[in-house]
Amino acid sequence: MNYRSGRHFLQIPGPTNVPERVLRAIDRPTIDHRGPEFGRMGLEIGAGLQTVFQSKQPVIIYPASGTGAWEAALVNTLSPGDRVLMVETGHFAVLWSRMAARLGLQVEMIATDWRHGADPTAVEQKLKEDKNRSIRAVCVVHNETSTGVTSQIAAIRRAIDAAGHPALYLVDTISSLASIDYRHDEWGVDVTVAGSQKGLMLPPGLSFNCVSEKALAASKSAKLPKSYWGWEDMLSANKNGYFPYTPATNLLYGLQEALSMLEEEGLEAVFARHARHAEATRRAVRAWGLEVLCADPAEHSNSLTAVLMPPGQDADRVRTIILEAFDLSLGTGLGKLSGKIFRIGHLGDFNDLMLAGTLAGVEMGLALAGVSPRGEGVRAALDYLSECARTGRLHAA
Numbered sequence: 001m002n003y004r005s006g007r008h009f010l011q012i013p014g015p016t017n018v019p020e021r022v023l024r025a026i027d028r029p030t031i032d033h034r035g036p037e038f039g040r041m042g043l044e045i046g047a048g049l050q051t052v053f054q055s056k057q058p059v060i061i062y063p064a065s066g067t068g069a070w071e072a073a074l075v076n077t078l079s080p081g082d083r084v085l086m087v088e089t090g091h092f093a094v095l096w097s098r099m100a101a102r103l104g105l106q107v108e109m110i111a112t113d114w115r116h117g118a119d120p121t122a123v124e125q126k127l128k129e130d131k132n133r134s135i136r137a138v139c140v141v142h143n144e145t146s147t148g149v150t151s152q153i154a155a156i157r158r159a160i161d162a163a164g165h166p167a168l169y170l171v172d173t174i175s176s177l178a179s180i181d182y183r184h185d186e187w188g189v190d191v192t193v194a195g196s197q198k199g200l201m202l203p204p205g206l207s208f209n210c211v212s213e214k215a216l217a218a219s220k221s222a223k224l225p226k227s228y229w230g231w232e233d234m235l236s237a238n239k240n241g242y243f244p245y246t247p248a249t250n251l252l253y254g255l256q257e258a259l260s261m262l263e264e265e266g267l268e269a270v271f272a273r274h275a276r277h278a279e280a281t282r283r284a285v286r287a288w289g290l291e292v293l294c295a296d297p298a299e300h301s302n303s304l305t306a307v308l309m310p311p312g313q314d315a316d317r318v319r320t321i322i323l324e325a326f327d328l329s330l331g332t333g334l335g336k337l338s339g340k341i342f343r344i345g346h347l348g349d350f351n352d353l354m355l356a357g358t359l360a361g362v363e364m365g366l367a368l369a370g371v372s373p374r375g376e377g378v379r380a381a382l383d384y385l386s387e388c389a390r391t392g393r394l395h396a397a
């Protein structure tokens with residue numbers, strides 16, 4: 001391998017670019033996870049996480065990828081044979097539903113065309129049809145990372161309430177937390193699932209469950225087998241800032257730093273920054289003469305944009321050309337979107353010029369691949385970013 005000078009552009013929608021401050025925080029000697037210094041850090045992190053989840057409820061941290069926290073959400077709240085209602089927003093929703101089926105749950109799937117989010121009306125209809133209230137949980141992916149579509153979590157809460165249904169509400173925010181506005185308490189979510197390597201700007205390896213009172217009550221009688229994922233031991237140790245087994249201490253150093261950075265920037269500003277970069281990206285895509293996969297402007301993702309290839313063009317060929325020519329990694333098409341789309345991640349530790357560089361790489365790659373010779377995308381994005389800077393608005397919608 002030849003040395004490639006300069007910084008690699010890691011513009012996949014997770015893992016995201018890990019900022020220097022987080023890397024330096026992780027690069028410290030590991031301490032005794034049962035000592036006083038650790039306990040203080042554990043309590044501080046717990047409080048910081050509550051701010052990010054917009055919740056007063058406990059946030060449990062697992063030394064695991066996001067998939068582990070998916071499993072934790074299910075096994076802590078449900079029993080074998082329980083019915084769960086899920087929405088097939090894309091590849092990640094499919095993976096979560098497969099996991100639920102493997103765990104012995106009866107999964108009912110509401111289909112979508114993978115270009116729209118979860119439809120609150122369809123959820124309400126399914127719940128109304130469930131006369132004997134046998135559906136125990138509704139599971140929705142907030143930001144479907146495989147499609148770049150964001151579902152309306154508050155509207156789905158209202159749909160559950162409109163049906164007068166007691167089901168738990170479980171939401172995957174792995175690629176939206178700390179990037180797109182998300183409110184665990186206000187939106188009446190029972191378990192929020194999140195991960196470290198996307199909006200939280202950390203390396204992979206941590207994941208989270210934020211749990212409501214109702215979810216905690218359900219966990220007392222839930223019968224699916226659980227041990228490593230069990231909330232009870234976690235919550236009792238967490239009260240003093242500790243863990244029931246060895247935590248990922250150095251990733252927690254990084255998390256402490258990332259939480260400080262989010263606090264310094266302010267969550268509102270973080271969300272506005274992601275909205276601005278998403279809008280600039282969409283303007284570039286349209287100027288290239290290409291289509292954004294998400295079909296509903298109210299559901300555009302602020303953390304990534306999925307770009308649809310013209311018929312007969314292979315998205316992975318374009319990605320390969322861009323990686324080789326410009327050292328820029330883009331997200332591949334997952335599941336049935338394989339080869340049909342590429343995804344531009346614009347979440348985490350990111351700024352206007354990093355976006356400009358990313359879009360320049362995509363634009364040159366599209367021209368090299370003979371997909372889109374129209375070199376007006378970067379111009380459109382820069383005009384928009386300049387307009388935002390001139391008006392002093394972080395996000396000129």
Ligand SMILES: *Cc1c(COP(=O)(O)O)cnc(C)c1O
Pocket residue numbers: 014065066067068092141143144145172173174175195204
């Ligand atoms: C990344 C992602 C996952 C999977 O998380 P892992 O950390 O890879 O286990 C699940 N859901 C969504 C929405 C994601 O973006």
